[in-house]
Amino acid sequence: xxxxxxxxxxxxxxxxxxxxxxxxxxxxxxxxxxxxxxxxxxxxxxxxxxxxxxxxxxxxxxxxxxxxxxxxxxxxxxxxxxxxxxxxxxxxxxxxxxxxxxxxxxxxxxxxxxxxxxxxxxxxxxxxxxxxxxxxxxxxxxxxxxxxxxxxxxxxxxxxxxxxxxxxxxxxxxxxxxxxxxxxxxxxxxxxxxxxxxxxxxxxxxxxxxxxxxxxxxxxxxxxxxxxxxxxxxxxxxxxxxxxxxxxxxxxxxxxxxxxxxxxxxxxxxxxxxxxxxxxxxxxxxxxxxxxxxxxxxxxxxxxxxxxxxxxxxxxxxxxxxxxxxxxxxxxxxxxxxxxxxxxxxxxxxxxxxxxxxxxxxxxxxxxxxxxxxxxxxxxxxxxxxxxxxxxxxxxxxxxxxxxxxxxxxxxxxxxxxxxxxxxxxxxxxxxxxxxxxxxx
DNA sequence: TTAGGGTTAG
Numbered sequence: 001x002x003x004x005x006x007x008x009x010x011x012x013x014x015x016x017x018x019x020x021x022x023x024x025x026x027x028x029x030x031x032x033x034x035x036x037x038x039x040x041x042x043x044x045x046x047x048x049x050x051x052x053x054x055x056x057x058x059x060x061x062x063x064x065x066x067x068x069x070x071x072x073x074x075x076x077x078x079x080x081x082x083x084x085x086x087x088x089x090x091x092x093x094x095x096x097x098x099x100x101x102x103x104x105x106x107x108x109x110x111x112x113x114x115x116x117x118x119x120x121x122x123x124x125x126x127x128x129x130x131x132x133x134x135x136x137x138x139x140x141x142x143x144x145x146x147x148x149x150x151x152x153x154x155x156x157x158x159x160x161x162x163x164x165x166x167x168x169x170x171x172x173x174x175x176x177x178x179x180x181x182x183x184x185x186x187x188x189x190x191x192x193x194x195x196x197x198x199x200x201x202x203x204x205x206x207x208x209x210x211x212x213x214x215x216x217x218x219x220x221x222x223x224x225x226x227x228x229x230x231x232x233x234x235x236x237x238x239x240x241x242x243x244x245x246x247x248x249x250x251x252x253x254x255x256x257x258x259x260x261x262x263x264x265x266x267x268x269x270x271x272x273x274x275x276x277x278x279x280x281x282x283x284x285x286x287x288x289x290x291x292x293x294x295x296x297x298x299x300x301x302x303x304x305x306x307x308x309x310x311x312x313x314x315x316x317x318x319x320x321x322x323x324x325x326x327x328x329x330x331x332x333x334x335x336x337x338x339x340x341x342x343x344x345x346x347x348x349x350x351x352x353x354x355x356x357x358x359x360x361x362x363x364x365x366x367x368x369x370x371x372x373x374x375x376x377x378x379x380x381x382x383x384x385x386x387x388x389x390x391x392x393x394x395x396x397x398x399x400x401x402x403x404x405x406x407x408x409x410x411x412x413x414x415x416x417x418x419x420x421x422x423x424x425x426x427x428x429x430x431x432x433x434x435x436x437x438x439x440x441x
Numbered sequence: 442t443t444a445g446g447g448t449t450a451g
Contacts, residue, residue: 020442055443062444088444095445123445130446161446196447231448263449270450301450336451368451 016042020052027060032069035060049081055088062096070096087113091124098131106131122148126159133166138175141166157188161197168201173210176201192218196229203236211236227258231267238271243280246271265293266302273306281306282315295326301333308341316341330361336369343376351376352385367398374400378407383416390424399430 014022019042026035035057042049054077061070070093077083090113097106110120110128125148132141141163145155160183167176180198183190195218202211215233218225225233230253237246250268253260260268265288272281281303288294300323307316320338323330330338335358342351355373358365365373370393377386393399400408408425411417417425 017442024442050442052443057443059444086443091444121444126445156445158446165447191446193447198447200447226447228448233448235448261448266449298450305451331450333451340451366451372451 014047016047016050016053019047020050020056023053023056027056030060030064032057032060032064032066036073049083051077051083051086051089054083055086055092058089059092062092062099065096065100067093067096067100067102085113085116085118087118087121087124090118091120091127094124095127095131098127103131119151120148122153122156122159125153126156126162129155129159130162130165133162133169136166136169138163138166138170138172157183157191157194160188161191161194164194164197164201168197168204171205173201173205173207190221190223192223192226192229195223196226196232199229199236200232203232203239206240208236208240208242225256225258227253227261227264230256230258230260231264234264235267235271238267238275241275243272243275243277247280262293262296266296266298269299270302270306273302273309276310278303278306278310278312278315290326295328297323297328297331297334300328301331301337304334304341305337308337308344311345313341313345313347330363332358332363332366332369335363335365336372339369339376340372343372343379346380348376348380348382367393367401370398371401371404374404375407378404378411381416387421387424390421390428394424394427398428400425400428405429 019038023035023038026032026038039049039053039057042053054073058070058073058077061067061073074085074089074093077089078085090109094106094109097103097109106128110124113120125144128144129141132138132144145159145163148155148159160179164176164179167173167179176198180190180194183194195214199211199214199218202208202214211233215225215229218229230249234246234249237243237249246268250260250264253264269281269284272278272284285294285299285303293299300319304316304319307313307319316338320330320334323334335354339351339354342348342354351373355365355369358369370389374386374389377383377389405425408417412422
Protein backbone atom coordinates (compact mmCIF):
# COMPACT_ATOMS: atom_id res chain seq x y z
CA UNK A 1 0.00 0.00 0.00
CA UNK A 2 1.40 3.32 -1.11
CA UNK A 3 0.20 5.09 2.02
CA UNK A 4 2.03 2.66 4.28
CA UNK A 5 5.20 3.01 2.23
CA UNK A 6 5.15 6.78 2.41
CA UNK A 7 4.65 6.64 6.15
CA UNK A 8 7.53 4.19 6.62
CA UNK A 9 9.89 6.29 4.55
CA UNK A 10 8.76 9.32 6.52
CA UNK A 11 7.91 11.03 3.26
CA UNK A 12 4.60 11.91 4.69
CA UNK A 13 3.59 12.61 8.26
CA UNK A 14 -0.15 12.08 8.29
CA UNK A 15 -2.17 13.61 11.10
CA UNK A 16 -5.15 12.02 12.87
CA UNK A 17 -7.66 13.52 10.47
CA UNK A 18 -5.85 12.06 7.48
CA UNK A 19 -5.79 8.61 9.07
CA UNK A 20 -9.43 8.87 10.06
CA UNK A 21 -10.44 9.92 6.56
CA UNK A 22 -8.56 6.95 5.09
CA UNK A 23 -10.22 4.62 7.60
CA UNK A 24 -13.65 6.04 6.79
CA UNK A 25 -13.02 5.36 3.10
CA UNK A 26 -12.06 1.76 3.83
CA UNK A 27 -15.08 1.27 6.07
CA UNK A 28 -17.37 2.59 3.37
CA UNK A 29 -16.49 -0.48 1.35
CA UNK A 30 -16.66 -2.80 4.37
CA UNK A 31 -12.91 -3.24 4.29
CA UNK A 32 -12.77 -3.57 8.06
CA UNK A 33 -9.63 -5.69 8.09
CA UNK A 34 -7.57 -2.99 6.39
CA UNK A 35 -9.21 -0.34 8.55
CA UNK A 36 -8.04 -2.16 11.67
CA UNK A 37 -4.58 -2.62 10.10
CA UNK A 38 -4.40 1.14 9.67
CA UNK A 39 -5.43 1.60 13.29
CA UNK A 40 -2.51 -0.66 14.29
CA UNK A 41 -0.21 1.36 12.09
CA UNK A 42 -1.31 4.53 13.89
CA UNK A 43 -0.39 2.98 17.22
CA UNK A 44 3.21 2.72 16.06
CA UNK A 45 3.42 6.39 15.20
CA UNK A 46 3.12 9.57 17.20
CA UNK A 47 -0.33 9.97 15.87
CA UNK A 48 -2.52 7.94 18.24
CA UNK A 49 -6.00 6.72 17.34
CA UNK A 50 -8.73 8.97 18.69
CA UNK A 51 -12.36 8.42 19.64
CA UNK A 52 -13.24 9.28 16.03
CA UNK A 53 -10.98 6.51 14.74
CA UNK A 54 -12.56 3.93 17.04
CA UNK A 55 -16.12 5.13 16.37
CA UNK A 56 -15.63 4.87 12.63
CA UNK A 57 -14.45 1.27 12.78
CA UNK A 58 -16.89 0.21 15.51
CA UNK A 59 -19.78 1.58 13.47
CA UNK A 60 -18.61 -0.21 10.34
CA UNK A 61 -18.29 -3.51 12.21
CA UNK A 62 -21.79 -3.06 13.62
CA UNK A 63 -23.20 -2.42 10.16
CA UNK A 64 -21.61 -5.64 8.94
CA UNK A 65 -23.18 -7.50 11.87
CA UNK A 66 -19.73 -8.19 13.33
CA UNK A 67 -20.93 -7.09 16.74
CA UNK A 68 -18.49 -9.22 18.72
CA UNK A 69 -15.54 -7.66 16.92
CA UNK A 70 -17.08 -4.25 17.56
CA UNK A 71 -17.25 -4.95 21.30
CA UNK A 72 -13.68 -6.24 21.30
CA UNK A 73 -12.55 -2.92 19.87
CA UNK A 74 -14.82 -1.07 22.28
CA UNK A 75 -13.20 -2.79 25.26
CA UNK A 76 -9.72 -2.27 23.87
CA UNK A 77 -10.44 1.43 23.46
CA UNK A 78 -11.80 1.72 26.97
CA UNK A 79 -9.53 -0.53 29.03
CA UNK A 80 -6.24 -0.46 27.13
CA UNK A 81 -6.26 3.04 25.70
CA UNK A 82 -8.34 4.77 28.34
CA UNK A 83 -10.49 6.51 25.72
CA UNK A 84 -14.03 7.09 26.99
CA UNK A 85 -16.91 6.23 24.67
CA UNK A 86 -19.28 9.00 23.64
CA UNK A 87 -22.90 9.09 22.45
CA UNK A 88 -21.84 8.07 18.93
CA UNK A 89 -20.02 4.96 20.17
CA UNK A 90 -23.05 3.85 22.19
CA UNK A 91 -25.53 4.63 19.42
CA UNK A 92 -23.58 2.52 16.91
CA UNK A 93 -23.36 -0.42 19.31
CA UNK A 94 -27.04 -0.21 20.26
CA UNK A 95 -28.03 -0.17 16.60
CA UNK A 96 -25.79 -3.17 15.93
CA UNK A 97 -27.42 -5.12 18.77
CA UNK A 98 -30.96 -4.13 17.69
CA UNK A 99 -30.29 -5.22 14.12
CA UNK A 100 -29.40 -8.66 15.42
CA UNK A 101 -32.50 -8.78 17.60
CA UNK A 102 -30.36 -8.73 20.76
CA UNK A 103 -32.80 -6.49 22.60
CA UNK A 104 -31.77 -7.32 26.17
CA UNK A 105 -28.17 -6.39 25.53
CA UNK A 106 -29.25 -3.22 23.72
CA UNK A 107 -31.33 -2.07 26.66
CA UNK A 108 -28.51 -2.95 29.06
CA UNK A 109 -26.15 -0.82 27.02
CA UNK A 110 -28.64 2.03 26.98
CA UNK A 111 -28.76 1.89 30.75
CA UNK A 112 -24.98 1.69 30.92
CA UNK A 113 -24.60 4.85 28.85
CA UNK A 114 -27.05 6.73 31.04
CA UNK A 115 -25.18 5.55 34.15
CA UNK A 116 -22.08 7.04 32.54
CA UNK A 117 -23.96 10.34 32.28
CA UNK A 118 -24.09 10.23 28.52
CA UNK A 119 -27.62 11.13 27.47
CA UNK A 120 -29.14 9.57 24.39
CA UNK A 121 -29.65 12.11 21.63
CA UNK A 122 -32.15 12.28 18.76
CA UNK A 123 -30.17 9.73 16.77
CA UNK A 124 -29.98 7.26 19.66
CA UNK A 125 -33.74 7.49 20.14
CA UNK A 126 -34.28 7.17 16.40
CA UNK A 127 -32.33 3.93 16.39
CA UNK A 128 -34.70 2.55 19.02
CA UNK A 129 -37.78 3.82 17.17
CA UNK A 130 -36.53 2.22 13.97
CA UNK A 131 -35.75 -1.08 15.65
CA UNK A 132 -39.23 -1.30 17.19
CA UNK A 133 -40.91 -0.32 13.92
CA UNK A 134 -39.05 -2.95 11.94
CA UNK A 135 -40.68 -5.50 14.27
CA UNK A 136 -44.07 -3.85 13.87
CA UNK A 137 -44.02 -2.72 17.50
CA UNK A 138 -45.39 0.74 16.85
CA UNK A 139 -46.77 1.21 20.37
CA UNK A 140 -43.29 0.82 21.80
CA UNK A 141 -41.92 3.15 19.10
CA UNK A 142 -44.51 5.80 19.97
CA UNK A 143 -43.55 5.40 23.64
CA UNK A 144 -39.89 6.07 22.76
CA UNK A 145 -40.95 9.18 20.83
CA UNK A 146 -42.91 10.39 23.85
CA UNK A 147 -39.89 9.88 26.10
CA UNK A 148 -37.67 11.79 23.73
CA UNK A 149 -40.13 14.67 23.61
CA UNK A 150 -40.34 14.67 27.42
CA UNK A 151 -36.59 14.99 27.49
CA UNK A 152 -36.67 17.99 25.20
CA UNK A 153 -35.44 16.21 22.09
CA UNK A 154 -37.33 16.96 18.88
CA UNK A 155 -38.11 13.94 16.68
CA UNK A 156 -36.93 14.57 13.15
CA UNK A 157 -37.78 13.35 9.67
CA UNK A 158 -35.85 10.12 10.16
CA UNK A 159 -37.78 9.32 13.33
CA UNK A 160 -41.11 9.77 11.57
CA UNK A 161 -40.03 7.87 8.46
CA UNK A 162 -39.36 4.86 10.68
CA UNK A 163 -42.76 5.23 12.29
CA UNK A 164 -44.43 5.33 8.87
CA UNK A 165 -42.64 2.09 8.02
CA UNK A 166 -43.90 0.53 11.22
CA UNK A 167 -47.52 1.34 10.50
CA UNK A 168 -47.16 0.25 6.85
CA UNK A 169 -45.74 -3.07 8.01
CA UNK A 170 -48.83 -3.60 10.12
CA UNK A 171 -51.08 -2.66 7.22
CA UNK A 172 -52.38 0.34 9.16
CA UNK A 173 -52.26 2.68 6.19
CA UNK A 174 -54.64 5.29 7.57
CA UNK A 175 -52.36 5.72 10.57
CA UNK A 176 -49.29 5.80 8.30
CA UNK A 177 -50.92 8.53 6.25
CA UNK A 178 -51.76 10.43 9.45
CA UNK A 179 -48.10 10.42 10.49
CA UNK A 180 -47.15 11.59 7.00
CA UNK A 181 -49.62 14.49 7.23
CA UNK A 182 -48.60 15.37 10.78
CA UNK A 183 -45.00 15.84 9.63
CA UNK A 184 -46.01 18.75 7.42
CA UNK A 185 -47.90 20.30 10.35
CA UNK A 186 -44.70 20.06 12.40
CA UNK A 187 -42.80 21.87 9.70
CA UNK A 188 -40.99 18.77 8.49
CA UNK A 189 -41.09 18.42 4.71
CA UNK A 190 -41.48 14.77 3.61
CA UNK A 191 -38.43 13.65 1.65
CA UNK A 192 -38.03 11.19 -1.22
CA UNK A 193 -37.52 8.53 1.45
CA UNK A 194 -40.74 9.52 3.23
CA UNK A 195 -42.72 9.30 0.01
CA UNK A 196 -41.05 6.03 -0.94
CA UNK A 197 -41.87 4.55 2.46
CA UNK A 198 -45.54 5.39 2.24
CA UNK A 199 -45.64 4.33 -1.40
CA UNK A 200 -44.08 1.02 -0.38
CA UNK A 201 -46.77 0.63 2.27
CA UNK A 202 -49.53 1.14 -0.28
CA UNK A 203 -47.86 -1.33 -2.65
CA UNK A 204 -47.40 -4.02 -0.01
CA UNK A 205 -51.01 -3.59 1.04
CA UNK A 206 -52.09 -3.93 -2.60
CA UNK A 207 -53.43 -0.39 -2.94
CA UNK A 208 -51.61 0.31 -6.18
CA UNK A 209 -53.80 3.29 -7.10
CA UNK A 210 -52.76 5.17 -3.97
CA UNK A 211 -49.12 4.23 -4.63
CA UNK A 212 -49.33 5.64 -8.16
CA UNK A 213 -50.92 8.76 -6.70
CA UNK A 214 -47.99 9.20 -4.28
CA UNK A 215 -45.57 8.63 -7.14
CA UNK A 216 -47.09 11.52 -9.11
CA UNK A 217 -47.58 13.68 -6.05
CA UNK A 218 -43.91 13.57 -5.14
CA UNK A 219 -42.89 14.72 -8.62
CA UNK A 220 -45.39 17.56 -8.30
CA UNK A 221 -43.64 18.60 -5.08
CA UNK A 222 -40.33 18.75 -6.91
CA UNK A 223 -39.02 15.49 -5.43
CA UNK A 224 -37.45 13.23 -8.02
CA UNK A 225 -38.22 9.52 -7.67
CA UNK A 226 -34.93 7.65 -7.32
CA UNK A 227 -33.93 4.04 -7.99
CA UNK A 228 -35.47 2.85 -4.73
CA UNK A 229 -38.76 4.60 -5.53
CA UNK A 230 -38.84 2.97 -8.97
CA UNK A 231 -37.93 -0.43 -7.52
CA UNK A 232 -40.75 -0.13 -5.00
CA UNK A 233 -43.27 0.92 -7.62
CA UNK A 234 -42.23 -1.84 -10.07
CA UNK A 235 -42.53 -4.43 -7.33
CA UNK A 236 -45.96 -3.04 -6.49
CA UNK A 237 -47.18 -3.45 -10.06
CA UNK A 238 -45.95 -7.04 -10.17
CA UNK A 239 -47.59 -7.76 -6.85
CA UNK A 240 -51.03 -6.97 -8.29
CA UNK A 241 -50.26 -8.80 -11.54
CA UNK A 242 -49.76 -5.70 -13.68
CA UNK A 243 -46.67 -6.98 -15.48
CA UNK A 244 -46.98 -4.69 -18.49
CA UNK A 245 -47.09 -1.57 -16.31
CA UNK A 246 -44.13 -2.91 -14.32
CA UNK A 247 -42.10 -3.52 -17.45
CA UNK A 248 -43.01 -0.08 -18.82
CA UNK A 249 -41.77 1.60 -15.65
CA UNK A 250 -38.59 -0.48 -15.77
CA UNK A 251 -37.92 0.78 -19.31
CA UNK A 252 -38.85 4.32 -18.29
CA UNK A 253 -36.25 4.49 -15.51
CA UNK A 254 -33.37 4.96 -17.94
CA UNK A 255 -35.15 7.84 -19.66
CA UNK A 256 -35.51 9.52 -16.27
CA UNK A 257 -31.82 9.09 -15.57
CA UNK A 258 -32.32 6.43 -12.91
CA UNK A 259 -30.11 3.48 -13.75
CA UNK A 260 -31.59 0.15 -12.60
CA UNK A 261 -29.40 -1.64 -10.08
CA UNK A 262 -29.06 -5.29 -9.13
CA UNK A 263 -32.03 -4.88 -6.85
CA UNK A 264 -34.22 -3.65 -9.74
CA UNK A 265 -33.09 -6.59 -11.81
CA UNK A 266 -34.00 -9.10 -9.12
CA UNK A 267 -37.39 -7.47 -8.56
CA UNK A 268 -38.21 -7.66 -12.28
CA UNK A 269 -37.07 -11.28 -12.65
CA UNK A 270 -38.98 -12.34 -9.58
CA UNK A 271 -42.02 -10.33 -10.63
CA UNK A 272 -42.23 -12.17 -13.93
CA UNK A 273 -41.67 -15.56 -12.30
CA UNK A 274 -44.33 -15.01 -9.66
CA UNK A 275 -46.78 -14.07 -12.39
CA UNK A 276 -46.07 -17.31 -14.23
CA UNK A 277 -44.12 -15.50 -16.94
CA UNK A 278 -40.89 -17.44 -16.56
CA UNK A 279 -40.19 -17.05 -20.29
CA UNK A 280 -40.19 -13.27 -19.92
CA UNK A 281 -37.76 -13.55 -17.03
CA UNK A 282 -35.50 -15.92 -18.93
CA UNK A 283 -35.50 -13.77 -22.03
CA UNK A 284 -34.44 -10.74 -19.97
CA UNK A 285 -31.79 -12.92 -18.30
CA UNK A 286 -30.41 -13.95 -21.70
CA UNK A 287 -30.64 -10.41 -23.03
CA UNK A 288 -28.50 -9.17 -20.14
CA UNK A 289 -25.99 -11.95 -20.84
CA UNK A 290 -22.79 -12.67 -18.95
CA UNK A 291 -21.77 -9.90 -16.65
CA UNK A 292 -22.01 -8.71 -13.11
CA UNK A 293 -25.82 -8.80 -12.98
CA UNK A 294 -25.92 -12.44 -14.00
CA UNK A 295 -23.08 -13.48 -11.71
CA UNK A 296 -25.33 -13.19 -8.73
CA UNK A 297 -26.44 -16.33 -6.95
CA UNK A 298 -29.69 -14.60 -5.95
CA UNK A 299 -30.58 -14.19 -9.64
CA UNK A 300 -30.11 -17.91 -10.22
CA UNK A 301 -32.15 -18.71 -7.14
CA UNK A 302 -35.06 -16.63 -8.43
CA UNK A 303 -34.99 -18.25 -11.88
CA UNK A 304 -34.53 -21.81 -10.61
CA UNK A 305 -37.42 -21.27 -8.25
CA UNK A 306 -39.58 -19.82 -11.01
CA UNK A 307 -38.77 -22.59 -13.47
CA UNK A 308 -39.16 -25.32 -10.86
CA UNK A 309 -42.54 -24.06 -9.69
CA UNK A 310 -44.10 -24.07 -13.12
CA UNK A 311 -43.08 -27.48 -14.35
CA UNK A 312 -39.87 -26.49 -16.13
CA UNK A 313 -37.55 -28.58 -14.02
CA UNK A 314 -35.21 -29.20 -16.97
CA UNK A 315 -34.62 -25.48 -17.30
CA UNK A 316 -34.06 -25.30 -13.55
CA UNK A 317 -31.48 -28.10 -13.81
CA UNK A 318 -29.70 -26.36 -16.67
CA UNK A 319 -29.52 -23.15 -14.69
CA UNK A 320 -28.11 -25.05 -11.73
CA UNK A 321 -25.33 -26.54 -13.86
CA UNK A 322 -24.79 -23.20 -15.56
CA UNK A 323 -24.08 -21.41 -12.29
CA UNK A 324 -21.62 -24.08 -11.19
CA UNK A 325 -19.83 -23.85 -14.56
CA UNK A 326 -19.55 -20.11 -13.97
CA UNK A 327 -17.77 -20.79 -10.68
CA UNK A 328 -20.63 -19.51 -8.56
CA UNK A 329 -21.28 -21.24 -5.26
CA UNK A 330 -24.81 -22.57 -4.70
CA UNK A 331 -26.13 -21.45 -1.33
CA UNK A 332 -28.79 -22.95 0.90
CA UNK A 333 -31.51 -21.16 -1.11
CA UNK A 334 -30.22 -22.58 -4.39
CA UNK A 335 -30.31 -26.15 -3.10
CA UNK A 336 -33.69 -25.61 -1.51
CA UNK A 337 -35.40 -24.24 -4.63
CA UNK A 338 -33.85 -26.97 -6.76
CA UNK A 339 -35.05 -29.66 -4.32
CA UNK A 340 -38.45 -28.03 -4.31
CA UNK A 341 -38.52 -28.17 -8.13
CA UNK A 342 -37.68 -31.90 -8.09
CA UNK A 343 -40.35 -32.59 -5.49
CA UNK A 344 -42.91 -30.69 -7.52
CA UNK A 345 -42.35 -33.09 -10.41
CA UNK A 346 -42.32 -36.13 -8.15
CA UNK A 347 -38.60 -36.64 -8.77
CA UNK A 348 -37.94 -37.62 -5.16
CA UNK A 349 -34.81 -39.60 -5.96
CA UNK A 350 -33.12 -36.57 -7.48
CA UNK A 351 -34.35 -34.42 -4.62
CA UNK A 352 -32.83 -36.77 -2.08
CA UNK A 353 -29.50 -36.98 -3.93
CA UNK A 354 -29.17 -33.22 -3.96
CA UNK A 355 -30.23 -33.03 -0.32
CA UNK A 356 -27.47 -35.46 0.64
CA UNK A 357 -24.97 -33.44 -1.37
CA UNK A 358 -25.57 -30.37 0.77
CA UNK A 359 -23.68 -31.48 3.87
CA UNK A 360 -20.84 -32.81 1.66
CA UNK A 361 -20.59 -29.41 -0.02
CA UNK A 362 -20.32 -27.59 3.27
CA UNK A 363 -23.74 -26.08 2.87
CA UNK A 364 -25.96 -27.89 5.38
CA UNK A 365 -29.74 -27.86 4.85
CA UNK A 366 -31.66 -25.44 7.02
CA UNK A 367 -35.17 -25.80 8.45
CA UNK A 368 -36.76 -24.65 5.18
CA UNK A 369 -34.87 -27.28 3.18
CA UNK A 370 -36.14 -29.99 5.52
CA UNK A 371 -39.71 -28.72 5.26
CA UNK A 372 -39.56 -28.58 1.46
CA UNK A 373 -38.31 -32.17 1.23
CA UNK A 374 -40.82 -33.37 3.82
CA UNK A 375 -43.64 -31.76 1.86
CA UNK A 376 -42.40 -33.51 -1.26
CA UNK A 377 -42.43 -36.89 0.52
CA UNK A 378 -45.85 -36.33 2.08
CA UNK A 379 -47.53 -35.13 -1.10
CA UNK A 380 -46.16 -38.13 -2.97
CA UNK A 381 -47.11 -40.56 -0.16
CA UNK A 382 -43.52 -41.55 0.14
CA UNK A 383 -43.20 -42.21 3.87
CA UNK A 384 -39.97 -44.23 4.01
CA UNK A 385 -37.63 -41.41 4.82
CA UNK A 386 -40.00 -39.11 6.67
CA UNK A 387 -39.26 -40.40 10.14
CA UNK A 388 -35.53 -40.20 9.55
CA UNK A 389 -35.82 -36.59 8.39
CA UNK A 390 -37.89 -35.69 11.43
CA UNK A 391 -35.28 -37.27 13.69
CA UNK A 392 -32.53 -35.26 11.98
CA UNK A 393 -34.54 -32.07 12.37
CA UNK A 394 -34.91 -32.74 16.06
CA UNK A 395 -31.16 -33.36 16.34
CA UNK A 396 -30.40 -30.10 14.60
CA UNK A 397 -32.86 -28.17 16.72
CA UNK A 398 -35.12 -27.23 13.80
CA UNK A 399 -38.89 -27.04 13.92
CA UNK A 400 -41.70 -27.46 11.41
CA UNK A 401 -43.43 -24.56 9.70
CA UNK A 402 -47.20 -24.18 9.62
CA UNK A 403 -47.74 -25.44 6.06
CA UNK A 404 -45.69 -28.62 6.57
CA UNK A 405 -47.41 -29.25 9.86
CA UNK A 406 -50.85 -28.98 8.30
CA UNK A 407 -49.88 -31.63 5.72
CA UNK A 408 -48.91 -33.90 8.59
CA UNK A 409 -52.21 -33.19 10.31
CA UNK A 410 -54.10 -34.24 7.17
CA UNK A 411 -52.20 -37.51 7.14
CA UNK A 412 -52.79 -38.08 10.84
CA UNK A 413 -56.51 -37.58 10.27
CA UNK A 414 -56.37 -40.10 7.43
CA UNK A 415 -54.66 -42.57 9.78
CA UNK A 416 -51.54 -42.75 7.63
CA UNK A 417 -48.95 -42.17 10.36
CA UNK A 418 -47.80 -44.48 13.11
CA UNK A 419 -47.34 -43.77 16.80
CA UNK A 420 -43.58 -43.24 16.88
CA UNK A 421 -43.92 -40.64 14.14
CA UNK A 422 -46.59 -38.80 16.13
CA UNK A 423 -44.37 -38.64 19.18
CA UNK A 424 -41.54 -37.19 17.12
CA UNK A 425 -43.88 -34.69 15.48
CA UNK A 426 -44.94 -33.38 18.87
CA UNK A 427 -41.36 -32.36 19.58
CA UNK A 428 -41.08 -30.42 16.32
CA UNK A 429 -44.12 -28.17 16.69
CA UNK A 430 -42.94 -24.65 17.42
CA UNK A 431 -44.43 -23.10 20.56
CA UNK A 432 -46.12 -20.28 18.67
CA UNK A 433 -48.13 -22.78 16.63
CA UNK A 434 -49.33 -24.85 19.57
CA UNK A 435 -52.45 -22.74 20.04
CA UNK A 436 -53.04 -21.91 16.39
CA UNK A 437 -56.77 -22.46 15.77
CA UNK A 438 -56.29 -22.72 11.98
CA UNK A 439 -54.49 -26.03 12.53
CA UNK A 440 -57.29 -27.59 14.50
CA UNK A 441 -60.23 -27.56 12.13
C1' DT B 442 -12.48 13.66 10.34
C1' DT B 443 -17.04 9.67 13.74
C1' DA B 444 -23.56 7.59 14.34
C1' DG B 445 -29.85 7.56 12.04
C1' DG B 446 -34.70 6.51 7.29
C1' DG B 447 -37.12 3.64 2.02
C1' DT B 448 -36.33 -1.39 -2.55
C1' DT B 449 -33.22 -6.87 -2.34
C1' DA B 450 -34.31 -14.95 -3.16
C1' DG B 451 -36.53 -20.71 -0.66
